[in-house]
Amino acid sequence: MTVLRQYIILLAFALWQGGFFFYVSFVVSIGTDELGSAMEQGFITRRVTQKLNVLGAIVLVLFLCENRGWGRWSMWWCMVLMQVGLFYLHPRMESLLEIDVHHVIDRPRFYRMHRFYLWMSTFQWAFAMVWLFLTLRNWNRFRVSA
Numbered sequence: 001m002t003v004l005r006q007y008i009i010l011l012a013f014a015l016w017q018g019g020f021f022f023y024v025s026f027v028v029s030i031g032t033d034e035l036g037s038a039m040e041q042g043f044i045t046r047r048v049t050q051k052l053n054v055l056g057a058i059v060l061v062l063f064l065c066e067n068r069g070w071g072r073w074s075m076w077w078c079m080v081l082m083q084v085g086l087f088y089l090h091p092r093m094e095s096l097l098e099i100d101v102h103h104v105i106d107r108p109r110f111y112r113m114h115r116f117y118l119w120m121s122t123f124q125w126a127f128a129m130v131w132l133f134l135t136l137r138n139w140n141r142f143r144v145s146a
């Protein structure tokens with residue numbers, strides 16, 4: 001059962017953080033080139049981030065079964081705080097968009113929130129990387145030799 005639980009945790013982590021990392025590393029720039037502007041790409045990204053946020057909340061619940069020790073608990077709480085912030089900001093940014101005509105109503109306000117959203121996403125990713133390191137280290141500690 002332990003190996004199955006660890007396998008599920010790793011798959012969930014890979015889907016969530018791997019998906020996030022792949023999207024920001026490759027898809028955003030390719031989409032911007034193909035669509036002709038960062039704003040057009042942003043209207044796709046708003047839908048992707050909705051899915052990533054829901055996925056993040058689900059994965060964070062799964063991570064609960066692996067939180068032992070202050071390090072992982074600390075990283076988990078930091079990820080949860082970032083996730084709450086992302087859930088809070090997303091609809092507020094979206095309220096500044098006219099989705100049907102791809103127009104930003106209040107650009108300065110939107111871009112201030114967007115910058116904060118990006119920083120929260122980046123910090124959440126960093127906390128997730130530390131959480132993964134601590135988790136793998138813990139799993140290795142209790143590995144049974146064959």
